[in-house]
Amino acid sequence: MSTDLLDAAAELxxxxxxxxxxxxxxxxxxxxxxxxxxxxxSPTVLVPVxxxxxxxxxxxxISTASTWWDTTTRVAAGxxxxxxxxxxxxxxxxxxxxxxxxxxxxxxxxxPVSFSISIGTARVNRKPVLQVFDGRGRCRAFVKxxxxxxxxxxxxxxxxxxxxxxxxxxxxxxxxxxxxxxSWQGRPVLVVGPLEPSPWRRHRHSWSPPxxxxxxxxxxxxxxxxxxxxxxxxxxxxxxxxxxxxxxxxGRFGRALERVCAIAGHRDLQWGAWHGDWTPWNxxxxxxxxxxxxxxxxxxxxxxxxxxxxxxxxALNSGAPASAEGVLRALTLASYRxxxxxxxxxxxxxxxxxxxxxxxxxxxxxxxxxxISTRAMQTLVALEHLTDV
Numbered sequence: 001m002s003t004d005l006l007d008a009a010a011e012l013x014x015x016x017x018x019x020x021x022x023x024x025x026x027x028x029x030x031x032x033x034x035x036x037x038x039x040x041x042s043p044t045v046l047v048p049v050x051x052x053x054x055x056x057x058x059x060x061x062i063s064t065a066s067t068w069w070d071t072t073t074r075v076a077a078g079x080x081x082x083x084x085x086x087x088x089x090x091x092x093x094x095x096x097x098x099x100x101x102x103x104x105x106x107x108x109x110x111x112p113v114s115f116s117i118s119i120g121t122a123r124v125n126r127k128p129v130l131q132v133f134d135g136r137g138r139c140r141a142f143v144k145x146x147x148x149x150x151x152x153x154x155x156x157x158x159x160x161x162x163x164x165x166x167x168x169x170x171x172x173x174x175x176x177x178x179x180x181x182x183s184w185q186g187r188p189v190l191v192v193g194p195l196e197p198s199p200w201r202r203h204r205h206s207w208s209p210p211x212x213x214x215x216x217x218x219x220x221x222x223x224x225x226x227x228x229x230x231x232x233x234x235x236x237x238x239x240x241x242x243x244x245x246x247x248x249x250x251g252r253f254g255r256a257l258e259r260v261c262a263i264a265g266h267r268d269l270q271w272g273a274w275h276g277d278w279t280p281w282n283x284x285x286x287x288x289x290x291x292x293x294x295x296x297x298x299x300x301x302x303x304x305x306x307x308x309x310x311x312x313x314x315a316l317n318s319g320a321p322a323s324a325e326g327v328l329r330a331l332t333l334a335s336y337r338x339x340x341x342x343x344x345x346x347x348x349x350x351x352x353x354x355x356x357x358x359x360x361x362x363x364x365x366x367x368x369x370x371x372i373s374t375r376a377m378q379t380l381v382a383l384e385h386l387t388d389v
Contacts, residue, residue: 005043008128008147009034009094009117014185016097028096032114036090048114048133049091058116058131101145104184105132108191109140124368125296127151132191139194141179142293146188150366154296155188161298162192168220172213174291195291197284206280207333209311213290217307218272221300228351229265233301240358245365252380253357259387260354264347270304278307279314302355309334309352322374324381327353331382346386353383 010018013031021033034046047058094100106112115130130143146152159181166178177193228234241257244250275282276297284291309331316330317323331349360376363369 003043004122005046005117005119006036006092008119009046010097012102012117012128012145013094013097013100016094016100018092019095021091021093023093026095031094031097031100032102033091033093034117036092038090044118046092046117048116050114101130101143101184101189104182104189105130105141105143105191108180108182109134111135111140113140115143122368123371124363124366125151125154126368127155131194139196141191142176142194143192144190145184148367150363150368152188155190158294158296158298159188159190161295162190164221164300165217165295165298170216170220172210172216172289174286174289175295176293192293195284195293197286197291207312207315209278209308210283210285210290211308212288213292214275214278214307214311217275218304221273223271223301225268225270227266228269228303229261231269231271231301233271233303234261234265237354237358240362244361246361249361249364249376249380252384253361256380256383256387257354260350263350263387267347269351271301272304273298273300274302274304274307274310276307276310278311280311280318297359303348303351305348306352306355309349310356313352322378324378324385327379327382328385331386350383350386353379353386357383 006018010016016031018034033049035049036043037045037047045058102113102115105115109132111134113132113134115132117128117130119126119128127147128145130145131139132141132143134140144155144158146155159178162175162178163181165175174195176195179193180189180191182189182191237257238254241250241253244253275292275295276299277294278292282292282294312334313327313330316333317326320326331346331352334349357376357379360372360379364373364376
């Protein structure tokens, strides 16, 4: 049984232990009480049980990637637990330790708070995510905590991105409110307002990107048209390539970049911004608007159109093993051929694969990089295929 979630939770009260409820009493204070929600043998969420309202809200938290059945089950479970809290039988207590993150967040938000805790599946950017509740059980915020060198960088980057993004007006894009960028025990902490998607609404065609919202985001950070080869973005891709630790990946990616530059380096492109991880599970429809979270990959000064490609690639390959064929099939279905470039094949697709490979190949050598290495190699194969056409 994986105990990663329980271990992470204990660290939120330095020096504390998590013990089963009903364990022999000792003189240590009980900092918090949780119900343990598991999938198979692995705990996935710790639900606060001091408030039945907060416990029910924790269980109702919906991923937009959930199936209709999962959503129905969560809504029903949340309602049942709110009415009969003892339905959550597997419980633990946080005992001992010093004042923890809950006290820090109470100061940031100006009211006593509790929170649920999840860390998701094992992956390179795994970190605790907290749903924060006030004394009445109302959701007040979501919080991300940097947990490693890589995830500390992600949390810091998302705070920086939201500061820039929320300074702009939008018709279609709804980012979370930036409530605080702070630190605790030397870890960066990002506090954002809750976005509340309907549990029953889905994007009608999950593989079809919300282009109006994507275009709006790109346009808010538009830059003058200019050639790919002279752009700061293109120079950054080369800089990252030169710093890759693996000589084989560095050589293969470098040769692919040379071929992309030969095809499109002298052509003018439109430049703007992209969210960087716009997928069906990082958004939810709300009328004509799109609720959009997880902004740590946001970037300005990039070729326009990349968000739509990333959306389709992920929507059509969700849950499938990484394969170059799956990536190429999705890019073909997206039908993004830039006909303004003299009929050159798949130019936007090439630029998307360059952008995503720059990210993936940097992550291969960090702790947890084994979770991204296969996808990185298959994406590199896809880029080599396109540039050899």
